Amino acid sequence: MLKRIYLAGNPNVGKSLVFSRLTGVQVISSNYPGTTVELVKGWLSLGDEKIEVVDLPGAYSLEPTSKAEEVAVSLLSQYPKDEIVVINVLDSTNLERNLLLTLQLIEKGFPTVVCLNMCDDALHRGVHIDIAGLEKILQCPVVPTCAVTGKGIKALVEKIKISAPAVRAKFSHEELWIEIGHIIENVQRLEHRHHRFRERLEDASVQPLTGFFIAAGVIYAAFKFVRFIGEGIINKITDPVFFDLYRPLLEKFTLHWQEKGFWFHLLIGDLIGGKIDFKQSLGVLTTAPYIEFGMVLPYVVSFYFILSLLEDIGYLPRLAILLDNFLHRLGLHGYAIIPVLLGFGCNVPGILSTRVLESKRERFIASTIISIGVPCLPLQAMIIGLLGSFGGLYVGGVYLVLFSIILILGLILNRLLPGYSPEFLIEIPPYRFPPLGMLARKLFMRIRAFLFEAVPVVLAGVCFINILLYFRLFDFVTGVFAPVVKGIFGLPKEAVVALVIGFFRKDVAVGMLAPLGLSIKQMFIAATLLAISFPCVATFIVLWKELGFKDLVKSVFIMVSVSVIVGGLLNLFMLR
Amino acid sequence: MKKISLIHLKAGHKGKVIDITGGSNLAARLMSMGLYKGKELIKLSHIGLRGPVVIKSGRTILALGHGPAAKIILEVTC
Numbered sequence: 001m002l003k004r005i006y007l008a009g010n011p012n013v014g015k016s017l018v019f020s021r022l023t024g025v026q027v028i029s030s031n032y033p034g035t036t037v038e039l040v041k042g043w044l045s046l047g048d049e050k051i052e053v054v055d056l057p058g059a060y061s062l063e064p065t066s067k068a069e070e071v072a073v074s075l076l077s078q079y080p081k082d083e084i085v086v087i088n089v090l091d092s093t094n095l096e097r098n099l100l101l102t103l104q105l106i107e108k109g110f111p112t113v114v115c116l117n118m119c120d121d122a123l124h125r126g127v128h129i130d131i132a133g134l135e136k137i138l139q140c141p142v143v144p145t146c147a148v149t150g151k152g153i154k155a156l157v158e159k160i161k162i163s164a165p166a167v168r169a170k171f172s173h174e175e176l177w178i179e180i181g182h183i184i185e186n187v188q189r190l191e192h193r194h195h196r197f198r199e200r201l202e203d204a205s206v207q208p209l210t211g212f213f214i215a216a217g218v219i220y221a222a223f224k225f226v227r228f229i230g231e232g233i234i235n236k237i238t239d240p241v242f243f244d245l246y247r248p249l250l251e252k253f254t255l256h257w258q259e260k261g262f263w264f265h266l267l268i269g270d271l272i273g274g275k276i277d278f279k280q281s282l283g284v285l286t287t288a289p290y291i292e293f294g295m296v297l298p299y300v301v302s303f304y305f306i307l308s309l310l311e312d313i314g315y316l317p318r319l320a321i322l323l324d325n326f327l328h329r330l331g332l333h334g335y336a337i338i339p340v341l342l343g344f345g346c347n348v349p350g351i352l353s354t355r356v357l358e359s360k361r362e363r364f365i366a367s368t369i370i371s372i373g374v375p376c377l378p379l380q381a382m383i384i385g386l387l388g389s390f391g392g393l394y395v396g397g398v399y400l401v402l403f404s405i406i407l408i409l410g411l412i413l414n415r416l417l418p419g420y421s422p423e424f425l426i427e428i429p430p431y432r433f434p435p436l437g438m439l440a441r442k443l444f445m446r447i448r449a450f451l452f453e454a455v456p457v458v459l460a461g462v463c464f465i466n467i468l469l470y471f472r473l474f475d476f477v478t479g480v481f482a483p484v485v486k487g488i489f490g491l492p493k494e495a496v497v498a499l500v501i502g503f504f505r506k507d508v509a510v511g512m513l514a515p516l517g518l519s520i521k522q523m524f525i526a527a528t529l530l531a532i533s534f535p536c537v538a539t540f541i542v543l544w545k546e547l548g549f550k551d552l553v554k555s556v557f558i559m560v561s562v563s564v565i566v567g568g569l570l571n572l573f574m575l576r
Numbered sequence: 577m578k579k580i581s582l583i584h585l586k587a588g589h590k591g592k593v594i595d596i597t598g599g600s601n602l603a604a605r606l607m608s609m610g611l612y613k614g615k616e617l618i619k620l621s622h623i624g625l626r627g628p629v630v631i632k633s634g635r636t637i638l639a640l641g642h643g644p645a646a647k648i649i650l651e652v653t654c
């Protein structure tokens with residue numbers, strides 16, 4: 001009786017995409033090993049029945065040598081074999097390496113369906129596979145698919161129904177590889193192709209000289225494009241909508257209210273020169289939507305567009321190779337660049353993806369560095385929006401300070417923490433050029449996630465702040481912390497409120513600094529402090545979950561110390 | 577016949593794996609990724625003095641840290 005379907009396969013063969021196609025559950029997939037860090041489940045309708053589908057972490061072998069493999073193996077042995085079917089997803093462009101797991105699955109007696117994924121890419125690269133021949137040798141159904149376009153998925157579902165365990169003798173690894181060699185000779189034919197542009201580019205991007213040139217170019221172009229697209233959306237779409245459409249409408253409906261009492265304060269906020277100022281009014285209907293839709297959302301769109309593009313092309317593992325030397329000094333290895341880059345979007349997925357790092361020590365260093373030195377996108381968008389009006393130098397200054405913190409903190413942590421960090425051993429995927437539809441879908445998923453998570457919190461947050469401000473309930477907190485904030489950081493006591501709000505939403509917190517009339521130096525210090533001090537509550541919870549309570553306390557202690565030291569130093573030494 | 581570690585192989589040259597020294601976990605991991613005694617590989621690049629090494633074996637491209645790379649002993653074939 002079939003109850004469960006497991007998707008098993010080597011890392012980065014497109015298991016998540018096959019999973020999406022089978023279940024309709026949307027999951028993020030990228031072109032590098034280790035995108036799926038959380039266990040995902042979905043349902044497939046087969047006849048009248050609904051069968052659970054589980055997307056297993058990538059594994060090269062059933063004899064585990066890494067944590068992801070351990071998880072995969074323990075899940076596979078959880079239920080009796082006659083209740084499950086394993087869909088073994090293979091990368092057709094690299095049949096040889098993938099077959100080890102296939103043979104092991106069959107050997108262990110799992111009813112297996114072999115899914116030859118990326119078959120169109122294989123054809124493109126001159127790899128021809130004899131499907132019928134392979135089926136005969138393996139004694140289980142083999143289905144060529146292309147999960148990107150959805151080709152072959154229907155046939156795959158049909159084969160699930162008829163799969164049965166095959167009988168195979170057990171071999172050692174060496175014997176298996178020898179057998180795989182024979183299988184490959186029989187079923188695979190390689191057409192000789194000259195080195196094409198794609199291969200040349202793949203090679204050039206890991207050579208010491210050309211690699212660093214390409215990396216510098218890619219990073220520069222990525223920054224430029226994120227700003228270009230983000231500013232474009234602001235200037236061409238969101239600002240006109242807010243200023244020419246929304247503001248006149250809002251003013252028409254509300255400004256004639258005779259007494260400007262509680263509700264006016266809550267919804268519209270303070271008028272600046274008799275008008276609504278989206279950056280300073282601080283109302284639920286004014287500043288709150290402007291922050292989220294007018295300042296942050298455009299950059300969310302542009303950042304995730306560029307990040308998704310780099311992910312799907314497969315550039316990130318190559319960047320990891322180039323940065324390995326540098327990150328080693330910080331107690332990490334090159335692959336840590338992936339969690340860091342994701343952290344620039346939102347710290348939560350960044351910290352979650354530190355699971356690609358093997359040791360606890362590395363995960364602690366990476367998570368701490370991300371929550372201190374990597375500002376999330378909403379925070380960056382607000383810093384660019386507010387500090388940018390004083391000149392790009394100040395925006396650059398914040399990044400410089402954060403980068404120095406990462407550097408110094410990493411060096412110190414690497415010295416002080418016991419243990420060592422393992423070195424990396426990663427498969428580098430070929431470059432792939434994703435179809436635009438795929439890219440659009442991924443971008444849409446990420447934007448939707450942002451809207452669902454951020455907007456309610458921001459509206460509720462601004463509402464809450466306004467109530468507290470209206471009834472002067474913050475006075476107690478500001479009173480207590482004012483001496484610290486004033487004495488060490490040189491900030492007015494009203495800034496305390498913003499720093500506290502930073503625990504809930506960083507973007508709103510920066511927004512709250514706007515009406516305070518801070519000097520540029522104070523603004524710079526406050527913005528930097530918001531970046532390094534406490535992470536927001538969502539990040540905090542993830543840190544707790546990933547690190548455990550003891551390491552969370554350690555991490556928080558580091559955060560508070562760094563904030564006090566850096567804020568104090570900036571206040572002392574910054575001239576203006 | 578020259579035996580050298582992967583670190584000392586020049587980029588662009590080929591070698592045949594004759595031994596993987598050190599921890600058995602490394603050998604097991606490399607084995608499951610398709611790199612084992614007797615397998616041919618070509619070294620694609622080496623980043624910096626103590627940096628990672630990139631190799632290609634069959635259709636698989638692997639990046640190894642300096643440490644693991646030092647443990648792979650090769651016989652130079654060309």
